[in-house]
Amino acid sequence: MSEVPVDVPVIVGPGVVADAALLAQIAGRECAALGVRGTLVHARDASHLLSLVRDGAVVLPGPEAEVRALIGRPLGAVVWVDAHRADGVEPGEGASHLHGRGLSGLSWGIRHALHRVRHTPLRIPYGPSRDQWGDLYVPEGVPRPPVVALVHGGYWRSIWAADLMEALCADLAGRGFAVWNLEYRRPDTHGWHATIADVATGLATLHTPRPRPSGNTARDAHGHGNPAHDDNPARESGPGHDRDDRAGRDRGDALGPNPGPNPGSDPGSNPGLDLGIDLDLDRMAVAGHSAGAQLALRAVADGARAALAVSLAGVLDLVEGDRRWLSSGAVAAAMGGPSAAPGERPSGDADVYGAGSPLLRVPIGVPQLIVQGAADDLDLIDFGRRYAQAARRAGDDVTYLEPPGGHFDVITPTTSIWQAAAEAITAALA
Structure with a gap:
């Protein structure tokens, strides 16, 4: 430090x-x-x-x-x-x-x-875009630490980025976890399919054996030791490059370089990307905040390996999220444009809600922790409660917490709601 x-x-x-x-x-x-x-x-x-x-x-x-x-x-x-x-x-x-x-x-x-002065994670790109990377934090003095992968929220808008989760990264590393803070292309500039593919690929990256990176393949969070992405001929042509690429598969198939293994395959014993870091990937939680929770739970439903899936103030019902015009139409804007009429699905993808809404994907077959602040948006409270009930009825092992706290309190380490969430994650991965 x-x-x-x-x-x-x-x-x-x-x-x-x-x-x-x-x-x-x-x-x-x-x-x-x-x-x-x-x-x-x-x-x-x-x-x-x-x-x-x-x-x-x-x-x-x-x-x-x-x-x-x-x-x-x-x-x-x-x-x-x-x-x-x-x-x-x-x-x-x-x-x-x-x-x-x-x-x-x-x-x-x-x-x-x-945060950048106090902490220096290892930045690992998983694709050519400037938004395709993860920051890996490794706790000091912990042999083979369990892993928490974080997927940030922001209602799928590119003005919000992985810096939202940096305080949690420091807190979780202090608790003995390795932390994988994932960045990804957002749908307002790259399209929905790029977002889904990036989260799937980014989560699979830790399970993918790769050569030990030299100075030109990995960098610290200050950007040192990494070539400019502009020198990469595979880089996308610009914002919106794949917005109209609706031929992409909505179930999150890996696109681009280094797609990683099939999420259902067994990569065997993987020493943390061959960085000399031995991570306990059998004890890995995938946690998302707000819209990131939808992406995280969807990825787990699609087969991303996880011992625990965590929703922190998650957007867990996309159908009602669109009907209620959540965050000024964020759902429809992310998934293909505004609805034709209130409550109707976007015309671009008839099955996009069915594939993407966590509430419509249960059971996912992985233990889940659903954390929802009691002082948050009333619609998010409703989504969290109904999701937990539906997942339990479908046979999933679900823990639901609704302590006092607001939307950002669940990703603020000093709050009681995050303390409760962190203790539950620690117990689940023990």
Whole structure:
């Protein structure tokens, strides 16, 4: 673990449209919650901003072209935060780009920057896209640790990414688990089939024996030791490349390079991708948050190997999720476009709900932990309760927890709801 920095520099680029006092309040509140000092500086121009940038800095670049050109330069472990949506931005080696979360993105950027200083997981790509990778965290001093694979949520929208789960990664590693934090292509920019295929492939990756990676096949979370994906001729042509590829199989068949084994096959004793890390893959939980829970449970239903499937505030009924216009139509938008009329299925895939909705896939034949905060969206509470009942009736072994807590409390390590979930995961994998 790296030493915690004395302060987190927050740099506001010229032309950023936001109240200066509010930005200072957001940064100060977040740094205080994390137990670090923060400094906030408004850059006059691109040269001034460049002089302020260093590893661990959080930068709101703003609209000016000269400043935005700096995002792609190799300036170290910088976290660039765009309050507005900015698809396709390629940060320089070692940097990250968060976007589309409004001013709350500044809070997420500070958390992400501090996490990157404190923890250095091994980043392992499983495909050529910049969104096809997982971060592997290995606990210190634990021989052959059990594994928890995490699938982040965000209602299948690309403004949300794997940084959502970083606090859980640190907490679970501290509990003696190896953690596989999975990133994947989201359907708003790549189509539903790409998302399903990526989650299936990403989960299979840990079970896939591979050569020990050299500096050009794996990298740490700062991006060191990995070639630019732009040099890869197999890389997709751009956002939306496979949106119209409806010939893809909706059951999650692995696409692209390194697809991994058939999820139902027996890979034998696998020493953690031949990294010299011996993982206990027979004790592996697959856990997803919100929409990520739908992806995780669907992957397990399709045959991904798991000793436990975990839903954290999951979207577990896609039919009702669409009918109730959950998160402003997130279900229909992810799965092929808006419904023809309220309650009707998207026209692109007649069986997409049947294949994708966890409620319609029971039994899945794997023990399950369903965690739902009592203060969350009432529809999610309804989905969680009805799913647990349906899965039990179908013969699945299901534990249902509904302690006090909201939607993000289930992925916040300091909350009682996460403590209860973590204890249940630990007991199930003991």
